[in-house]
Amino acid sequence: MPSAIELHAINKRFGEVHANKDVNLTVERGTIHGIVGENGAGKSTLMSILYGFYEADSGEIRVNGKSVSIRSPNDAIFAGIGMVHQHFMLVEPLTVVENVMLGAEGGTMLRGGEAKVRAELARLAHDYGLEIDPDAIVGELSVGLQQRVEILKALYRGADILILDEPTAVLTPAEADALFKLLRALRAQGKTVVLITHKLREIMAVTDRVSVMRRGEMVATVETKDTSPPELAELMVGRHVLLHVEKSEREPGAPLLEVDNLSVIDNRGVLRVANVSLTVRAGEIVGIAGVAGNGQSELLETLAGMRQPVLGTIKFEGREIGFAEHNPHGMRKLGLLHVPEDRLRMGLVSAFPAFESAALGFTDDPRLGPGPLLDHDRMIADLSSKMEAYDVRPRAPRLKSSKFSGGNQQKIVLAREIERNPKVLLVGQPTRGVDIGAIEFIHRRLIALRDAGVGILLVSVELDEIMNLSDRILTMCGGQITGERKASETDEQDLGLLMAGVTEQAA
Amino acid sequence: MDLSFFVTVFDSSLRLSIPLLAACLAGLWSERSGVVDIGLEGKMLVAAFAAAAAAHAFGSAWIGLLAGIGASVAFALIHGFASISQRGNQIVSGVAINMLAVGLTAIVGNAWYGQGGRTPPLEGAERFGEVFLGHSAPVYIALLAVVVTWFVLGKTRFGLRLRAVGENPAAVDTAGISVTKLRYAAVVICGALCGLAGTYLSVGQSAGFLPNMTAGKGFIALAALIFAKWRAWPALGTCFLFGVLEVAAIRLQGIALPGIGEVPVQAIQALPYLMTVILLAGVIGKAIPPRASGVPYVKER
Numbered sequence: 001m002p003s004a005i006e007l008h009a010i011n012k013r014f015g016e017v018h019a020n021k022d023v024n025l026t027v028e029r030g031t032i033h034g035i036v037g038e039n040g041a042g043k044s045t046l047m048s049i050l051y052g053f054y055e056a057d058s059g060e061i062r063v064n065g066k067s068v069s070i071r072s073p074n075d076a077i078f079a080g081i082g083m084v085h086q087h088f089m090l091v092e093p094l095t096v097v098e099n100v101m102l103g104a105e106g107g108t109m110l111r112g113g114e115a116k117v118r119a120e121l122a123r124l125a126h127d128y129g130l131e132i133d134p135d136a137i138v139g140e141l142s143v144g145l146q147q148r149v150e151i152l153k154a155l156y157r158g159a160d161i162l163i164l165d166e167p168t169a170v171l172t173p174a175e176a177d178a179l180f181k182l183l184r185a186l187r188a189q190g191k192t193v194v195l196i197t198h199k200l201r202e203i204m205a206v207t208d209r210v211s212v213m214r215r216g217e218m219v220a221t222v223e224t225k226d227t228s229p230p231e232l233a234e235l236m237v238g239r240h241v242l243l244h245v246e247k248s249e250r251e252p253g254a255p256l257l258e259v260d261n262l263s264v265i266d267n268r269g270v271l272r273v274a275n276v277s278l279t280v281r282a283g284e285i286v287g288i289a290g291v292a293g294n295g296q297s298e299l300l301e302t303l304a305g306m307r308q309p310v311l312g313t314i315k316f317e318g319r320e321i322g323f324a325e326h327n328p329h330g331m332r333k334l335g336l337l338h339v340p341e342d343r344l345r346m347g348l349v350s351a352f353p354a355f356e357s358a359a360l361g362f363t364d365d366p367r368l369g370p371g372p373l374l375d376h377d378r379m380i381a382d383l384s385s386k387m388e389a390y391d392v393r394p395r396a397p398r399l400k401s402s403k404f405s406g407g408n409q410q411k412i413v414l415a416r417e418i419e420r421n422p423k424v425l426l427v428g429q430p431t432r433g434v435d436i437g438a439i440e441f442i443h444r445r446l447i448a449l450r451d452a453g454v455g456i457l458l459v460s461v462e463l464d465e466i467m468n469l470s471d472r473i474l475t476m477c478g479g480q481i482t483g484e485r486k487a488s489e490t491d492e493q494d495l496g497l498l499m500a501g502v503t504e505q506a507a
Numbered sequence: 508m509d510l511s512f513f514v515t516v517f518d519s520s521l522r523l524s525i526p527l528l529a530a531c532l533a534g535l536w537s538e539r540s541g542v543v544d545i546g547l548e549g550k551m552l553v554a555a556f557a558a559a560a561a562a563h564a565f566g567s568a569w570i571g572l573l574a575g576i577g578a579s580v581a582f583a584l585i586h587g588f589a590s591i592s593q594r595g596n597q598i599v600s601g602v603a604i605n606m607l608a609v610g611l612t613a614i615v616g617n618a619w620y621g622q623g624g625r626t627p628p629l630e631g632a633e634r635f636g637e638v639f640l641g642h643s644a645p646v647y648i649a650l651l652a653v654v655v656t657w658f659v660l661g662k663t664r665f666g667l668r669l670r671a672v673g674e675n676p677a678a679v680d681t682a683g684i685s686v687t688k689l690r691y692a693a694v695v696i697c698g699a700l701c702g703l704a705g706t707y708l709s710v711g712q713s714a715g716f717l718p719n720m721t722a723g724k725g726f727i728a729l730a731a732l733i734f735a736k737w738r739a740w741p742a743l744g745t746c747f748l749f750g751v752l753e754v755a756a757i758r759l760q761g762i763a764l765p766g767i768g769e770v771p772v773q774a775i776q777a778l779p780y781l782m783t784v785i786l787l788a789g790v791i792g793k794a795i796p797p798r799a800s801g802v803p804y805v806k807e808r
Binding site: 053073077083091098108110153 | 662665679798806
C-alpha cells in the first residue's frame with residue numbers, strides 16, 4: 001500500500017530565509033503523524049506547501065503514491081487533503097451550513113447544495129459524534145464547536161488526509177481529549193491525520209509516529225512509542241534542555257497584593273471578571289489557569305491599572321489603592337510591574353528601535369536622561385547591559401523591535417520590568433510564541449525572582465507552564481475563580497475540570 | 508391635501524431617490540466584497556458626463572447608458588487595480604477618483620463643447636422618456652437591481668462567496684476560490700450600477716450634463732448604505748426616505764411651518780447625514796460593516 005503522503009527534497013525560500021531545506025517526509029496511510037518543531041522551524045510552511053497555499057521552489061509531492069502538483073488549495077482538496085488551520089478559516093456571520101458549503105456549493109444556486117450539506121452533516125454527526133446545529137451562526141459558537149465546523153468542512157470535501165495545525169491551542173483539556181478521540185475514530189476509518197503541535201504531551205498521547213523539524217530541516221522521524229518528551233525536546237532545540245525547571249519549596253512572606261471581590265466589565269458591557277478575590281504574597285508564584293478568553297486578560301489588565309473595576313478593592317502592601325493611583329503609571333510607582341500578555345500590542349512598539357521600546361513606561365527615570373530629555377547614549381548603554389544579562393540576540397540595541405524573534409522580544413520586555421526591582425510582577429503568557437531554549441531561561445528568571453521575595457501573578461493558557469512554575473494555582477472560568485490548589489497537590493485532570501467550570505461544590 | 512398631492516410627492520421622491528438607490532447598491536456590492544468605495548460620487552459624475560456626451564453624439568439615450576456604464580466601469584477598474592492588485596489604501600484611491608472625475612469632466616466638457624463644462628441640451632430620443640406610470644426605464648432598472656441584488660447575494664453560489672470574501676477572505680482563499688476575481692467582479696458590478704446612477708442624472712432627470720451635477724449624491728448614497736446596514740431591501744427603503752427628505756426640502760422652501768417658522772433648506776438637506784451620524788452613534792441599533800472591508804488581502808505566512 002503506498003504511503004498517504006511522500007515529500008521529497010522540498011525547498012522553499014522567503015527572501016533571505018530558507019524556510020524549508022531539502023525536507024523529506026513520509027506519512028503512512030491510516031496513521032496519526034505528529035510534526036513538532038519550534039516557532040519558525042518550518043512546520044507551517046511545509047504544511048502550507050502541501051495545502052497549496054505556497055508553491056515549493058523545488059521538490060516532489062506524492063499523494064497515495066502518485067506524483068501531484070499542488071498549486072492551490074483547490075488542487076489539495078482535489079487530492080483529498082483537508083486542513084484545519086490554527087486560526088480558523090470561518091466566516092463568522094454565516095451559518096454552519098453556509099460555511100461548510102463555501103467553495104463546494106454544488107451548483108449556481110445554493111438550494112440544492114444546502115440539502116446535500118444537511119444530509120451529510122447528519123451522517124457525520126452519526127458516524128463520528130460530530131453533532132452541530134446546522135443553522136447556528138458560526139460566530140456565536142464556542143471555540144471548540146468552531147473547530148468542529150472546520151473539521152466538518154474538510155470531511156465534507158471528502159478529505160482522506162487531515163492536517164491539523166496547533167488544534168489544541170484554544171481548547172480546554174477536556175475538549176482536547178474529545179478531539180483526540182475523534183482523531184482516533186478517523187484513523188480507525190482509514191483516514192490519515194497529520195498533527196502539528198508544540199505540545200509534546202499531545203504527541204505522546206495521540207500520535208503513531210512523529211517527525212521533528214529544526215531550522216527548516218527535518219531532523220528525525222521516530223516511532224512515538226520509542227521516544228520520550230526529553231528526547232523530542234532535544235531534537236527540536238539541538239541541545240539538551242530542561243523541560244521542568246527545578247524549584248525549592250519556600251514559605252511565602254507577607255501579603256503584597258490583595259484583591260477583594262473584583263468585578264470588571266469590558267468595553268462592550270460584558271461582565272468579564274466576577275467577584276474575584278485573591279492574594280499574592282512575597283516570594284510566591286500564583287498561577288491563574290484557564291482557557292483563553294475566560295477573564296484572565298481583563299483581570300490582569302485591571303490589576304495593572306489599565307482598566308477600572310466596577311466593584312471590589314485592590315490592596316497593595318496592606319493599603320487600598322485609590323482611584324487616583326489606579327492607572328499603569330501609579331501602579332508602577334508602587335512597585336507593581338507588568339509584563340503584558342501581548343508583547344506586540346502592549347509590550348513594545350514594533351517600529352521603535354529596541355532601546356526605545358526598552359524605555360517605555362520608564363521614560364521619566366533620571367538614569368535615562370535629565371528632566372524631560374532622553375539621552376540616547378544612556379538608553380543604549382542601559383539596554384546593552386540588559387541584553388548581556390538576558391542573552392538577547394542579536395545584541396543590537398538600535399535594531400528595530402520587530403526584527404527580534406518572539407523569544408528575544410519577550411526577553412527585552414522582561415528585562416525592562418524585572419530590572420526595575422518590582423515588589424509584585426504581573427506576567428501574562430510569558431512564553432507564548434517563544435522557543436524552548438528561551439522558555440527555559442524565562443522560567444529560571446521568574447523562579448529566581450520569586451526566590452528573591454517578589455510576588456508573582458502568572459497568567460498562562462499553557463497548563464504545563466502553570467503547573468511547573470506556580471506555588472498556588474487558581475483556575476478561572478467565565479470570569480470566576482472556580483478553584484484553588486497547591487501546585488504539589490493537583491494534576492492536569494483535576495485542573496482541567498476546574499477550568500471547565502466544574503466548581504468545588506459540584507465536584 | 509388630497510390623494511393627488513401624495514401621488515405627486517411619492518412620484519418625485521421616487522424620482523429623486525433613484526440615483527441614490529443605484530449608487531447605494533453599487534456601494535453595497537463593493538463593500539460586501541471587502542472593497543470600500545468612497546469613489547461612488549466620482550464614478551457617477553464621469554458616467555453622467557459620458558452618458559450625456561454619447562446620447563448627444565448618437566442621438567440615443569440607450570447608447571448614453573452604455574457609455575455611462577463603460578466610463579464608470581473603467582474608473583471602477585482603476586479603483587480595483589489600486590486596491591485589489593496593488594493592495595493600496597482604498598480611501599486614498601477613492602478620493603483620487605472623486606477629484607479626477609470633477610476635474611476631468613469639466614475640462615473635457617469645456618474643450619468639446621465650450622459651454623463652461625456643460626454638454627449641449629438633450630431632447631427627444633436623446634433622453635429617457637416615460638415608459639410606465641410616468642417613470643422612465645432607468646427607474647425600473649434600478650428597482651429591478653434591488654431584487655437582483657437581494658437574490659444573487661442570498662441565494663446563489665456567487666453571492667455566498669462574495670459575502671464570505673467581505674468577511675474573511677482567507678476562508679475563501681483556503682476554500683480554493685480566488686479572492687482577486689471575486690473582488691474584481693464586485694467592483695465591476697459596482698461600476699455598472701454607478702454608471703446607471705450617473706446616466707439617470709444627466710439623461711433621465713435632467714437634459715444634459717452640468718459640472719459637478721452629482722452634488723454629493725455619492726456620499727449620501729454611502730450614508731444610506733450604512734443606514735441600510737449593507738442590505739438590499741433596507742437600501743431601497745432608506746434611499747426612498749432620503750428622496751422624501753429631498754422633496755420636503757424643495758417644497759418647504761419659503762414656507763413657514765406653523766409654530767416653527769421657516770425651516771432653512773440646509774437643515775432638511777442635512778437630515779440624511781444627521782440620521783446616519785445618530786445611527787453610527789448606536790442609537791438605532793448597530794451598523795456593523797463587513798469585517799474585511801477596507802483591508803487588502805495579503806496571504807499570511
